[in-house]
Amino acid sequence: MTEHSASNETRKAPESAAAEMDAARREFMRNIAAASVLSLGGGLTLYAAAPREALAKKPGEPLDPKKRWGMLIDTTKCTSGCEKCVEACKKENGWEAEPGSRTDVQWIRKVDVKDPATGFMASLPVMRQHCANPPCVDVCPTGASMQRADGIVQVNMHTCIGCRYCMMACPYKARSFVHEDIPEERKRFHAPMGKGCVTSCNFCAHRVDSGRIPACAEACPEGAMLFGDLNDPNSAISQRLKEIPSYQIRADLGTDNGIRYTRLP
Amino acid sequence: MRAIRQGMTAALLGGVVFAAVLGVAQAGDLAPKVPIDKSKGDCVLPGDQMRKQHMNILMHRRDDTMFNGVRGGKRSLQACLTCHMVKDETTGKPVTIESPKHFCRVCHDFTAVKVDCWSCHKSVPEETATQAMLKDGKLGGTGSMFARLRGFVQGGAND
Numbered sequence: 001m002t003e004h005s006a007s008n009e010t011r012k013a014p015e016s017a018a019a020e021m022d023a024a025r026r027e028f029m030r031n032i033a034a035a036s037v038l039s040l041g042g043g044l045t046l047y048a049a050a051p052r053e054a055l056a057k058k059p060g061e062p063l064d065p066k067k068r069w070g071m072l073i074d075t076t077k078c079t080s081g082c083e084k085c086v087e088a089c090k091k092e093n094g095w096e097a098e099p100g101s102r103t104d105v106q107w108i109r110k111v112d113v114k115d116p117a118t119g120f121m122a123s124l125p126v127m128r129q130h131c132a133n134p135p136c137v138d139v140c141p142t143g144a145s146m147q148r149a150d151g152i153v154q155v156n157m158h159t160c161i162g163c164r165y166c167m168m169a170c171p172y173k174a175r176s177f178v179h180e181d182i183p184e185e186r187k188r189f190h191a192p193m194g195k196g197c198v199t200s201c202n203f204c205a206h207r208v209d210s211g212r213i214p215a216c217a218e219a220c221p222e223g224a225m226l227f228g229d230l231n232d233p234n235s236a237i238s239q240r241l242k243e244i245p246s247y248q249i250r251a252d253l254g255t256d257n258g259i260r261y262t263r264l265p
Numbered sequence: 266m267r268a269i270r271q272g273m274t275a276a277l278l279g280g281v282v283f284a285a286v287l288g289v290a291q292a293g294d295l296a297p298k299v300p301i302d303k304s305k306g307d308c309v310l311p312g313d314q315m316r317k318q319h320m321n322i323l324m325h326r327r328d329d330t331m332f333n334g335v336r337g338g339k340r341s342l343q344a345c346l347t348c349h350m351v352k353d354e355t356t357g358k359p360v361t362i363e364s365p366k367h368f369c370r371v372c373h374d375f376t377a378v379k380v381d382c383w384s385c386h387k388s389v390p391e392e393t394a395t396q397a398m399l400k401d402g403k404l405g406g407t408g409s410m411f412a413r414l415r416g417f418v419q420g421g422a423n424d
Contacts, residue, residue, distance in 0.1 A: 062334060
């Protein structure tokens with residue numbers, strides 16, 4: 001449903017800016033490399049030297065409410081059949097289930113979309129869209145479905161009662177319900193998940209909080225996923241968004257997604 | 266005279282009872298002791314206060330992490346599990362909540378309080394970025410190495 005709606009919405013979006021995207025990626029990697037070198041010199045320079053995308057908080061420090069985390073996904077680089085981001089997410093957050101299970105938890109999936117009018121196809125990862133106006137947060141009766149001040153939308157499983165209203169409300173089918181007990185070996189320390197709660201992508205909040213980028217973005221072999229602060233005009237993602245057209249899935253809903261795609265059928 | 270003798274007897278009896286109560290309280294043999302590795306430093310509060318306050322500290326920290334993204338440091342769950350870890354004698358691995366030796370169960374079994382933290386949370390400490398790096402024997406990509414180095418400098422912020 002989402003995929004077809006998306007294709008109708010953004011048919012006017014043909015834009016190939018692969019060369020520009022490459023340049024930005026190189027620059028981004030250079031920033032990171034430079035920061036790494038400086039950080040080797042001494043712990044004190046570490047925070048000053050870190051690139052804006054990966055500014056670290058010290059342990060015990062709260063998040064920065066001025067930030068709004070977002071992601072730009074370059075669909076020109078994303079190939080059909082590659083599931084590296086999905087695998088990385090499964091490994092990081094421990095939601096891999098038995099093959100063939102119909103009650104899988106799913107934080108991210110690869111979707112192949114096609115414009116029926118022209119036959120143009122694209123492959124893209126779809127996860128929680130980290131909306132600025134999240135319908136899931138609106139409907140939650142206990143306040144468990146919540147938005148952090150830095151824009152990350154997540155489920156506070158301590159107060160989730162498993163009513164699944166948020167799953168009904170989400171236009172992106174981004175949420176899943178945990179039907180079975182999670183065995184000890186599948187539990188992840190930073191991503192607790194248990195039977196009877198709704199769960200979904202949280203932009204790897206534990207990684208973001210310690211200055212790292214989400215596991216999917218780190219795993220992408222093409223560097224197609226650019227993570228960063230949308231509110232900072234100097235961040236790599238903001239610079240890219242200024243240069244090239246990008247689209248939100250079902251922008252007509254007014255949810256103002258934090259995840260943007262460069263090209264959609 | 267008779268009244269004085271009665272009073273003395275009562276006082277003596279009271280003293281005996283008081284001494285007995287004090288003796289039990291001081292011996293502390295009845296209440297289980299929570300295993301802790303003091304070489305990693307003191308707990309966030311002294312033991313007698315932790316007995317009363319640990320649930321409040323945990324809940325406060327839980328909300329701080331969920332809403333404000335506060336992670337790592339001495340009050341993190343990772344830190345609790347690291348200092349209070351009990352290793353299995355045969356395997357040498359940290360025991361999970363399945364074992365009655367797990368530091369939570371030591372007291373909670375005694376007081377017959379069942380908590381459901383561990384149906385979602387992992388009950389053994391997770392290896393830090395540094396440990397993972399040493400175990401992998403590789404540094405991964407540029408971004409990953411940077412992150413791992415930072416994790417090393419910060420002492421890890423996994424919770």
